[in-house]
Amino acid sequence: MSFDPLARDFQHNPYPVYDELRSTTPIFYWEPWKIWFFTRYEDVHTLLRDRRLGRTMEHILPPEQRYVPPDAIEPFARLSQHSMFDKEGTEHTRLRGLVHKVFTPKRVESLRGQIETICNQLLDEVIDKGEIEVLNDFAVPLPVNVISELLGVPESDRHLLRPWSNNIVAMYELDHTPEQERLAVQSSIDFADYLRNLANERRAQPQDDLITALVQVEEAGERLTMDELISTCVLLLNAGHEATVNVIGNGLWALLQNPDQMQTLVENPALISTAIEELMRFDTPLQLFRRWVLEDMEHVGYHFKQGDELGFMFGAANRDPARFNQPNSLDVTREDNPHITFGGGVHFCLGAPLARLELQIAFRTLLSRLSNLRLAGDAPEFKDAYVIRGLHDLRLRFDV
Numbered sequence: 579m580s581f582d583p584l585a586r587d588f589q590h591n592p593y594p595v596y597d598e599l600r601s602t603t604p605i606f607y608w609e610p611w612k613i614w615f616f617t618r619y620e621d622v623h624t625l626l627r628d629r630r631l632g633r634t635m636e637h638i639l640p641p642e643q644r645y646v647p648p649d650a651i652e653p654f655a656r657l658s659q660h661s662m663f664d665k666e667g668t669e670h671t672r673l674r675g676l677v678h679k680v681f682t683p684k685r686v687e688s689l690r691g692q693i694e695t696i697c698n699q700l701l702d703e704v705i706d707k708g709e710i711e712v713l714n715d716f717a718v719p720l721p722v723n724v725i726s727e728l729l730g731v732p733e734s735d736r737h738l739l740r741p742w743s744n745n746i747v748a749m750y751e752l753d754h755t756p757e758q759e760r761l762a763v764q765s766s767i768d769f770a771d772y773l774r775n776l777a778n779e780r781r782a783q784p785q786d787d788l789i790t791a792l793v794q795v796e797e798a799g800e801r802l803t804m805d806e807l808i809s810t811c812v813l814l815l816n817a818g819h820e821a822t823v824n825v826i827g828n829g830l831w832a833l834l835q836n837p838d839q840m841q842t843l844v845e846n847p848a849l850i851s852t853a854i855e856e857l858m859r860f861d862t863p864l865q866l867f868r869r870w871v872l873e874d875m876e877h878v879g880y881h882f883k884q885g886d887e888l889g890f891m892f893g894a895a896n897r898d899p900a901r902f903n904q905p906n907s908l909d910v911t912r913e914d915n916p917h918i919t920f921g922g923g924v925h926f927c928l929g930a931p932l933a934r935l936e937l938q939i940a941f942r943t944l945l946s947r948l949s950n951l952r953l954a955g956d957a958p959e960f961k962d963a964y965v966i967r968g969l970h971d972l973r974l975r976f977d978v
């Protein structure tokens with residue numbers, strides 16, 4: 579079997595390997611990482627909702643067996659330990675419930691005007707040049723600015739956020755280096771200090787932003803602790819931006835490689851919402867999510883033991899011919915598209931409404947203001963990474 583998640587060819591284009599795996603060994607154990615991998619839509623969709631699995635096992639272990647992070651990475655680990663992303667059971671329900679109470683669809687919708695303004699301002703910067711590097715000029719600054727608007731981070735501080743976030747998420751790649759670890763720890767310290775100060779300022783002087791709402795939120799007598807508030811803000815920034823950046827880059831590149839689809843979308847702007855769902859399915863920005871087996875269990879004839887690690891290949895599931903008609907074709911009119919890109923079950927992406935709004939406005943603004951988009955040089959390259967799939971850069975020319 580030609581599977582190696584660290585191989586460059588695979589990272590640059592995993593889809594042919596996924597097709598092979600799905601038809602030959604749809605569920606397989608990969609010894610080097612000691613992970614069971616799943617490639618089929620049906621398995622991934624079902625197991626994401628299976629409560630015998632968790633993002634962590636901590637809540638079922640006796641206290642003496644729980645993970646104690648080495649001192650050297652404690653500041654980084656602390657962010658995860660207080661984040662809903664790494665919680666299960668009642669703790670997860672409590673935290674997610676509190677955040678959900680203030681991160682509402684109404685609050686997301688109220689950002690529409692600001693998102694349009696940010697998109698237009700970014701394009702104003704390049705419009706006279708006739709050339710854009712889509713990642714750095716547009717896709718990268720957009721989500722950081724949007725999350726900053728949402729949280730209430732002042733404009734003068736926004737340049738700090740992306741390096742912090744980049745350094746922290748580098749730890750989620752499975753083969754990070756000691757230097758990446760050191761940077762992640764330092765960024766965790768700096769980011770937490772920054773958010774603690776901002777939250778204390780908002781406690782003293784409330785404003786109409788999400789940090790104030792998180793400081794004040796209360797349900798059934800429950801409140802967020804300072805650690806939880808900090809972790810939530812970091813999670814909203816981190817979870818929210820890498821994936822959004824890469825849907826813009828990967829999505830635009832997919833459209834450029836499929837000029838008929840690009841033309842259909844440009845001529846029919848009303849297709850924007852089905853097109854965004856299709857771009858997220860077609861080249862999935864987050865390729866792998868993991869779960870731990872909480873109790874011995876069986877699934878379609880396979881037996882798993884407590885503590886086993888399972889890896890769900892979202893990119894493979896999203897191209898499964900058993901669920902999607904002609905899965906390797908990009909079709910911006912695709913209606914039947916229950917892609918798995920935002921996950922499923924209790925951890926389903928809390929930011930999906932914001933991501934959708936942001937992506938729809940981003941693509942609509944790009945395609946309506948920049949016409950005849952075309953490559954300005956060689957074909958772009960994907961980064962050497964597996965979990966977070968994105969381009970190094972995407973340099974394009976356009977007419978106005």
Ligand code: HEM
Binds near residue numbers: 662
């Ligand atoms: C295209 C962009 C996005 C993608 C593809 C994406 C994908 C995901 C996925 C797959 C999960 C579930 C992980 C799992 O089950 O293990 C998730 C969780 C989450 N996402 Fe997103 N996300 C995106 C944008 C956002 C945005 C903009 C925000 C917030 C501002 C956000 C906040 C969250 C949070 C808080 C969780 C954790 C939910 C929980 O554990 O209960 N995401 N996201």
